[in-house]
Amino acid sequence: MSGDEAINEYESFLVDLLELAMAQGIFEQHQLTHNEQVLEVPAIITCLLTIYTELQQVYPDLIDIPLCVDLCLNWLLNVYDRDRSGKVQVLSMKIGLLSFSKGHLEEKYEYLFTQVASSAGVCNPKQLALLLHTTIxxxxxxxxxxAFGGSNVEPSVHSCFQHVGHKDTVDLEQFVEWMHLEPQSMVWLPVLHRLAAAETSKHKAKCNICKECPMVGFRYRSLKHFNYDVCQRCFFTGRTTRSHKLTYPMVEYCTPTTSGEDVRDFTKVLKNKFRSKKYFTKHPRLGYLPVQTIDLDMNEEYTYSQMSLQSLQRTPCVQQDSGQEGSGTHQTDDFSGGSDKLEPCHCICLTTQ
Incomplete structure (x- = not known):
């Protein structure tokens, strides 16, 4: 998924202006509390009309209600009703809209989890699989x-429960901790946040390849050489110089760096100066948690794509933000690219040869 595709996808129907709290209130207003409920097109349109009517009151110059409703409805049907039966589950609509809405990334993780969790606030493998299948x-x-591990979510479910010690269930804190590792099947969501954050970011640095200054968008700083920066265009096209190899580690920033981050990166460069070229080739680092295909006994396999929400025993609830920030190094805040609240990313990115 290219950056332009991802950004244009949500900007076209302006759902990135939708606040999480506003969306939750509208869902409750339309009594969309049972996630197993199936909505037909008229009911979906009614809900979307409420959403864009409220957004128009806040952004009167941006919102064209008929156009936005039509684009958003078409997108929801493309994603969750490819056969055009005219029906979409409530859970699918919630996840689709909230994934692209305006809000803190950690709050989105919490919201996604609570949509499939039991009344006890935990998820079993089947419930987690349902969530991952819907988001993928x-x-x-x-x-x-x-690129995100395929449509089979079984390896991702295995990865999550392996992370918590192969327990029978996973709670909210454990789920968020796993999401901070950016598992391959879900890495697109934080990446999308970083893309939105980097759209208008300017960095007071010069690209060592094309000499662009200031750099706009993502900034990639070498952790092998001092004062070596690469702009997003050169990084994504694989351009390099004789002194810098593609196997060398780099750190990605979507917003300008702070003095503390400059000191931290300086220390890392100093350590890497004593490491050979072969070290980085033998010890590659990925900016996400890869999920591997696993072989299970036939009696342990689930057909996730066909399972029903009705089999899940749960009471709908939405947990409020506890005010604690996550410790994930990739975490960003508001989805809207122009927010001053966005935190810089510290994604250790290593391109492959």
């Missing part, structure tokens, strides 16, 4: 599911 439909619609 978004990159699948763009033809990019393979």
């Amino acid at each position: 439909q978004i990159p699948y619609e763009l033809g990019e599911a393979a």
Whole structure:
């Protein structure tokens, strides 16, 4: 999924202006509390009309209600009703809209979890699989599911429960902790936040390859050489110089760096100066948690794509933000690219040869 595709996807129907709290209130207003409920097109349109009517009151110059409703409805059907039956589950609509809405990334993780969690506030493997299967439909619609581990969510479920010590259930804190590792099947969501954050970011640094200054968008700083920066265009096209190899570690920033981050990166460069070229080739680091295909006994396999929400025993609830910030190094805040609240990313990115 290219950056332009992802950004244009949500900007076209302006759902990035939708606050999480506003969306939750509208869902409750339309009594969309039972996630197993199936909505037909008229009911979906009614809900979308309420959403864009409220958004128009805040952004009167941006919102064209008929156009936005039509674009958003078409997108929801493309993602969750490819056969055009005219029906979409409540859970699918919630996840689709809230994934692209305006809000803190950690709050989105919490909201996603609570939509499938039991009344006890925990998820079993089947419930987690349902959540992952519903969310993976978004990159699948763009033809990019393979880049995120494919449409089979079984390895991701295994990865999560392996992270918590193979327990029978996972709670909210454990789920958020796992999400901070950016598992391959869900890495597109924080990446999308970083893309939005980097759109208008300017960095007071010069690209060592094309000499662009200031750099706009993502900034990639070498952790092998001092004062070596690469702009996003050169990084994504694989351009390099004789002194800097593609296997060398780099750190990604979507907003300008702070003095503390400059000192931290200086220390890392100093350490890496004593490491050979072979070290980085033998010890590659990924900016996400890869999920591997696993073989399970036949009696342990689930057909996640066909399972029903009705089998989940749960009471709908939405947990409020506890005010604690996550410790994930990739975390960003508001989805709107122009927010001053956005935190810089510290994604250790290592391109492959």
